[in-house]
Amino acid sequence: MSKLAAIPLYRQVIREVTTAVDAGEWNADESLPSENDLARRFGVSQGTVRKALDVLVLEGVLYRRQGVGTFVSDASDFLAQAMFVPLSGYGGEKPKIEMLGCVRIHAGEQLAEILGLRRGAALWQVRRLLRVAGTVIGLEEMFLPEANFPNLEMRRIRELRGNLRELCWRDFGMRLKDGEVRYRAVPAASAEARLLQVEVHEPLLQLVRLARDFDGKPQVWSVAWFRSEQLAFQAPPEQA
Amino acid sequence: MSKLAAIPLYRQVIREVTTAVDAGEWNADESLPSENDLARRFGVSQGTVRKALDVLVLEGVLYRRQGVGTFVSDASDFLAQAMFVPLSGYGGEKPKIEMLGCVRIHAGEQLAEILGLRRGAALWQVRRLLRVAGTVIGLEEMFLPEANFPNLEMRRIRELRGNLRELCWRDFGMRLKDGEVRYRAVPAASAEARLLQVEVHEPLLQLVRLARDFDGKPQVWSVAWFRSEQLAFQAPPEQA
DNA sequence: TACAGTCTTATATAAGACAAAAGATACACA
DNA sequence: TGTGTATCTTTTGTCTTATATAAGACTGTA
Numbered sequence: 001m002s003k004l005a006a007i008p009l010y011r012q013v014i015r016e017v018t019t020a021v022d023a024g025e026w027n028a029d030e031s032l033p034s035e036n037d038l039a040r041r042f043g044v045s046q047g048t049v050r051k052a053l054d055v056l057v058l059e060g061v062l063y064r065r066q067g068v069g070t071f072v073s074d075a076s077d078f079l080a081q082a083m084f085v086p087l088s089g090y091g092g093e094k095p096k097i098e099m100l101g102c103v104r105i106h107a108g109e110q111l112a113e114i115l116g117l118r119r120g121a122a123l124w125q126v127r128r129l130l131r132v133a134g135t136v137i138g139l140e141e142m143f144l145p146e147a148n149f150p151n152l153e154m155r156r157i158r159e160l161r162g163n164l165r166e167l168c169w170r171d172f173g174m175r176l177k178d179g180e181v182r183y184r185a186v187p188a189a190s191a192e193a194r195l196l197q198v199e200v201h202e203p204l205l206q207l208v209r210l211a212r213d214f215d216g217k218p219q220v221w222s223v224a225w226f227r228s229e230q231l232a233f234q235a236p237p238e239q240a
Numbered sequence: 241m242s243k244l245a246a247i248p249l250y251r252q253v254i255r256e257v258t259t260a261v262d263a264g265e266w267n268a269d270e271s272l273p274s275e276n277d278l279a280r281r282f283g284v285s286q287g288t289v290r291k292a293l294d295v296l297v298l299e300g301v302l303y304r305r306q307g308v309g310t311f312v313s314d315a316s317d318f319l320a321q322a323m324f325v326p327l328s329g330y331g332g333e334k335p336k337i338e339m340l341g342c343v344r345i346h347a348g349e350q351l352a353e354i355l356g357l358r359r360g361a362a363l364w365q366v367r368r369l370l371r372v373a374g375t376v377i378g379l380e381e382m383f384l385p386e387a388n389f390p391n392l393e394m395r396r397i398r399e400l401r402g403n404l405r406e407l408c409w410r411d412f413g414m415r416l417k418d419g420e421v422r423y424r425a426v427p428a429a430s431a432e433a434r435l436l437q438v439e440v441h442e443p444l445l446q447l448v449r450l451a452r453d454f455d456g457k458p459q460v461w462s463v464a465w466f467r468s469e470q471l472a473f474q475a476p477p478e479q480a
Numbered sequence: 481t482a483c484a485g486t487c488t489t490a491t492a493t494a495a496g497a498c499a500a501a502a503g504a505t506a507c508a509c510a
Numbered sequence: 511t512g513t514g515t516a517t518c519t520t521t522t523g524t525c526t527t528a529t530a531t532a533a534g535a536c537t538g539t540a
Contacts, residue, residue: 184445
């Protein structure tokens with residue numbers, strides 16, 4: 001471990017481990033080397049490795065089991081991890097995500113400002129459908145700058161079963177932080193009404209998110225609509 | 241610090257500090273003794289105190305400033321800390337909370353089950369109004385078991401400016417964890433429509449929460465309705 | 481008064497020793 | 511030959527000690 005920088009050692013370890021995870025050195029749910037092995041590898045103490053892993057566990061990148069090991073979390077994206085719970089009940093269910101399409105568009109005034117791009121910049125518009133127990137309950141529309149996601153292909157998105165976050169991570173080396181989520185109730189417009197099979201003007205739950213990379217630059221703008229007559233939306237725990 | 245139990249020391253320190261905070265030993269935004277002083281007081285090392293405080297900082301009970309000290313957070317409740325952000329903008333504003341009323345009712349089938357009480361048990365029904373920039377944007381209805389909150393008085397609630405969480409804490413020694421929040425979009429019923437000054441059937445954002453104490457027992461059931469034509473709801477960061 | 485050093489007191493980081501948990505293995509015994 | 515039990519090994523978890531870094535107060539000097 002380089003001692004040049006005035007950056008704390010455990011921060012450096014975080015970077016090293018994060019990089020290794022991103023590079024796919026260990027697969028999801030596969031155990032990392034033990035804390036002692038990592039300590040030797042980076043030339044620091046076990047306690048320091050531990051402190052670094054603490055942070056990554058807290059961020060949801062890793063998880064631990066005492067006496068067993070430390071493992072790479074399956075990084076699925078925000079909506080995939082959200083729960084949809086029946087109105088008077090506990091538990092709830094995770095949605096199945098289905099790709100609708102992915103087209104190349106140009107940024108209008110608003111989108112350009114949100115994503116910090118110049119007007120007319122190329123964007124990907126990705127649309128996904130969410131199902132719970134077979135029935136459609138949600139529709140999502142995402143916008144990604146083409147500059148940062150070159151050659152975004154339907155096929156690749158489909159292969160990852162709609163897991164956009166994993167795709168960003170594996171194919172573009174971009175780890176995204178889920179930004180703040182904003183909630184509204186809006187009347188269904190005709191487009192949403194048709195896809196979600198509800199009447200126009202029916203109340204829909206709207207979620208708006210801006211996912212940023214670790215440098216804080218906006219990367220993915222997402223707007224989603226949900227039916228909530230039967231199910232309530234519950235955000236996934238601890239957004240790193 | 242008692243060494244009898246098999247409970248880790250830092251857990252014991254967490255309990256001691258939490259108790260002291262609850263007892264009002266240090267006021268909000270007042271600095272705790274230094275980590276070294278606490279270490280001496282509890283008969284453990286600074287590192288152990290630190291680990292305990294780490295947890296409380298993470299839970300939002302305390303906050304720290306390097307070289308200065310550790311302080312008690314101002315524990316306001318979920319809604320008071322939520323942000324209401326304009327549709328196309330950043331920032332946002334915290335709501336002002338206004339008490340509407342507090343009446344004694346008896347639990348129906350559903351409420352009894354939710355709060356784990358017998359049917360007909362006495363409950364407090366508390367209603368609050370939320371304003372942003374003067375205009376009414378939200379209405380909340382809460383239900384608390386009378387058994388756990390004896391002599392809940394309007395006056396006391398009003399004195400704390402509607403800060404229910406602080407009240408639970410100071411007057412009843414009960415520290416609440418905000419449970420999971422569930423979101424729905426619902427059409428306004430006439431009661432809500434009147435108070436929120438919208439048309440009946442207008443879409444409203446509905447939030448449902450069940451706050452539990454640290455033993456996991458349900459204590460406060462809350463349902464809130466929000467207008468969201470102009471403002472979006474953004475949950476407060478890190479719910480302990 | 482303004483400024484720069486330094487002192488004090490706080491939190492932050494790092495390393496090492498030891499404890500506890502979970503599997504894996506070996507062994508006694510029916 | 512199977513079966514339960516003790517023990518061993520590997521792993522994460524806890525705790526202490528020592529030291530670094532940050533912030534503010536203090537102090538002497540121009």
